[in-house]
Amino acid sequence: MRIALAQIAPSLGNVPANFDLHLQEIDRARRAQADLVIFPELSLTGYLLKDLVETVALEPDKDRYFREFKSLSREIGLVLGFVEEKERGLFFNSAALLAGGEILSIHRKVFLPTYGMFEEGKFFAVGRNFRVVPTPWGKAGLMICREFLSHGAHYLLLAQGAELVLAVSAAPGRGLSEAEDFATGRMWEVMAEAMSYFSGSFIAYCNRAGYEDGIAFGGGSFIFNPLGQRLVKAKPAERDFIVQDIDPREIRRARAAMPFLRDDRPEIILHALQRVVESHED
């Protein structure tokens, strides 16, 4: 299987321009004979939308851009980010996975960062689930940016047997050091290394580039294999496009050698969590 990561810089609030950018990158991925191309979080709209959220919201079932994406997905799988108006007046930071002419999954962001420079909780409704769905390449689960840094979110995908974790991101670069990257760049890879190894699954993470209101997005998109090895990494904080072959047989090899998934006990975790939640005192 061949995966393309389109580390683009969408235009803020300009859906038609971003749609054209998606078409260009999809074409590029097809020419590279990729089976799947992944775009960043909110790739159709840009990130720092604030009150623009309602003006760029889409309903995938009725939307003309999605009609086009569905049609393109007969040739190549797509993961992209957009603002979804799921119910009238309820706006979600969503990611869609399309293949074979259909929308296979829509994930609505559950963890909306709202602190410091982040204001997502002011503008978006909260998603409620992490799902794993069958795809032509194996069982896949979607994640959006901050969720990737949550043990719990990874666990929910692991417990459903995800073989492919597809993460979209609009992560700003923050913090300077002597390294030729933002200090936050490493945080994403630390999580990816641990989670790919301990779940025996592939992880593909696509971040964005470009600037919005002075913020430089950190780029550095990557793919890890089920042995916790990084296969490829895009440039930090600039536009990039990378293509990587992955071998799904590595999932079997990793899980046979290290049976973390086999030995997991979700029912025990569930009961223990239930007790934690019930005994919680305010």
Place this chain on the structure above:
Amino acid sequence: MKINCVFVERILCGFIREELAKAGFSRGILGLSGGIDSAVCAALAARALGPENVLGLILPYRDTFPQDIADAQDLARLLGIRTRMINIAPMVDAYFAAEPANERNLMGNKMARERMSILYDQSARDKALILGTSNKTELLIGYGTIHGDTACAVNPLGDLYKTQVRRMAAHLGIPAAIQSKVPTAGLWPGQTDEGEIGISYEELDAILFELVDRRLRAEDVIGLGHSREKVEGIMRLIRGSEFKRRMPPIAKLSARTIGLDFLYPYDWDK
């Protein structure tokens, strides 16, 4: 406090190029004082936009600091950027002839705003956006004139401490005469930043870094070996200058008030 100058240069050049392009501009303009901050900003802009797309305004008052003019001109020649020199004495003197003042702060602030006024006028004539040159140190302690030297369209240097700007100056090959100059706002002869603030930039930046970037409490910063007087003095300066870093509050009356619940990105429709 350590930085990778190659990386910072790349991020800041990208910022200058993309922010200007989004606003529909290919040219930048800035005031060249002959000091290190405007020199670093000019060098970054020349690399980001091409030297022919950068205009440096040299805005002296009479001939108070001839060495600064010469240094600014040398820098512009080295970078290959365009310059224009406009002496602000006729405007400033005319005003103070009508409204006499002998407080040097009044004179200094008026001069800073006169330069701002000329920068905005010249930016419109040159179809250029104004690049700010205020660094993080002076923004945090409020060592600048509101609507004067802090006024700009975009500021590439506002998240670099003064000592980090110095490292960038060395990396960018800024002439030694500028790098080794004692920092001054140039508002009156003999003025120096460190003399006026009462602390060296090294120590000031070290304290600010602990208080702001690392979020240490004042007591913990004092525990690192800095004097209570300095740490508390700096905290007073930070608190007292928040108004210089913000848009003024609007009296809220309606359901949707600018800045409170009418919230759009700066890069709206760009």
